[in-house]
Amino acid sequence: MGMPDAPRLDRQVCFALYSASRAATAVYRTLLEELGLTYPQYLVMLVLWENEPRGVRELGEELGLDSGTLSPLLKRLEALALVERRRSAEDERRVAVHLTDAGRALSSKASGVPQHLAAAAGLSPRELDQLRETLGKLTAALHDSL
Amino acid sequence: MGMPDAPRLDRQVCFALYSASRAATAVYRTLLEELGLTYPQYLVMLVLWENEPRGVRELGEELGLDSGTLSPLLKRLEALALVERRRSAEDERRVAVHLTDAGRALSSKASGVPQHLAAAAGLSPRELDQLRETLGKLTAALHDSL
DNA sequence: GGAACGTAAGTTGTACACAATTGAATTGCC
DNA sequence: GGCAATTCAATTGTGTACAACTTACGTTCC
Numbered sequence: 494m495g496m497p498d499a500p501r502l503d504r505q506v507c508f509a510l511y512s513a514s515r516a517a518t519a520v521y522r523t524l525l526e527e528l529g530l531t532y533p534q535y536l537v538m539l540v541l542w543e544n545e546p547r548g549v550r551e552l553g554e555e556l557g558l559d560s561g562t563l564s565p566l567l568k569r570l571e572a573l574a575l576v577e578r579r580r581s582a583e584d585e586r587r588v589a590v591h592l593t594d595a596g597r598a599l600s601s602k603a604s605g606v607p608q609h610l611a612a613a614a615g616l617s618p619r620e621l622d623q624l625r626e627t628l629g630k631l632t633a634a635l636h637d638s639l
Numbered sequence: 640m641g642m643p644d645a646p647r648l649d650r651q652v653c654f655a656l657y658s659a660s661r662a663a664t665a666v667y668r669t670l671l672e673e674l675g676l677t678y679p680q681y682l683v684m685l686v687l688w689e690n691e692p693r694g695v696r697e698l699g700e701e702l703g704l705d706s707g708t709l710s711p712l713l714k715r716l717e718a719l720a721l722v723e724r725r726r727s728a729e730d731e732r733r734v735a736v737h738l739t740d741a742g743r744a745l746s747s748k749a750s751g752v753p754q755h756l757a758a759a760a761g762l763s764p765r766e767l768d769q770l771r772e773t774l775g776k777l778t779a780a781l782h783d784s785l
Numbered sequence: 786g787g788a789a790c791g792t793a794a795g796t797t798g799t800a801c802a803c804a805a806t807t808g809a810a811t812t813g814c815c
Numbered sequence: 816g817g818c819a820a821t822t823c824a825a826t827t828g829t830g831t832a833c834a835a836c837t838t839a840c841g842t843t844c845c
Contacts, residue, residue: 513660513774517653550793709824731809
């Protein structure tokens with residue numbers, strides 16, 4: 494029944510991680526549908542709601558995404574009229590991403606999302622805390638190993 | 640400094656999940672490079688190494704992926720001569736995915752991957768166990784909420 | 786002040802994910 | 816038996832991810 498030493502074991506943690514991440518994205522998908530955002534777009538908006546304007550590189554550092562991902566994503570946010578990209582006057586290489594009024598206004602419509610997600614998670618606050626901490630350690634160790 | 644009630648809190652667990660998952664995929668990317676596989680392709684091979692042949696739908700159920708993801712992925716595995724797809728004779732709708740000799744042989748080359756990943760994770764066996772369990776509960780709850 | 790180096794954002798190409806649709810094959814139910 | 820409903824895989828279209836490359840701009844250091 495199966496190959497003698499096929500690495501089944503490893504499916505465990507990494508596959509669990511992969512599955513959980515996709516499941517969370519799926520829940521976000523339904524919640525964010527009425528806002529017209531995807532999960533990565535929502536993450537960018539979260540960063541901008543905290544503090545704006547931000548450079549593309551800055552956004553990339555906060556989210557761990559590179560310009561290959563962010564450039565088209567920001568173009569779509571701009572097409573939705575939620576952000577504006579302006580070439581910096583001092584440094585023409587930089588593009589500052591500003592919120593529009595509509596982008597700022599979306600913040601209040603998104604304010605219920607975290608509670609919905611916490612409810613859908615079905616874990617106690619203690620478990621969520623523990624999970625966040627373990628995932629942080631894991632991410633750091635994985636990055637160090639590269 | 641920042642919007643009054645922008646939902647920063649929620650970046651925590653879900654963003655941690657998203658980051659950890661991408662970090663794990665990045666480590667797999669370097670490990671699997673010499674095998675010529677991506678992480679999702681490796682997952683499919685793991686399932687096939689366990690038991691073979693499998694239908695596309697079966698693979699999809701094990702991995703939580705649909706035919707829109709699997710069909711092109713399996714085509715690439717076939718182009719690599721690791722699998723063969725054969726229309727079932729009894730039910731012409733079904734496609735059975737078989738391993739080739741090369742596909743079977745790859746199993747031994749992949750046998751070191753789990754250990755490498757466990758080492759890169761930097762977590763104790765107890766933490767990994769706990770993490771796997773919590774992620775399992777989380778994934779189940781998230782799926783139930785849809 | 787001009788070449789070498791470095792940095793920022795964008796582009797290209799490959800590979801997932803997933804919703805929605807299609808088309809072929811099977812099953813159920815009259 | 817025959818047709819509607821279902822099932823299966825593939826396809827289409829959109830949106831990430833990320834490596835590799837390009838282009839434009841700045842900085843340094845002669």
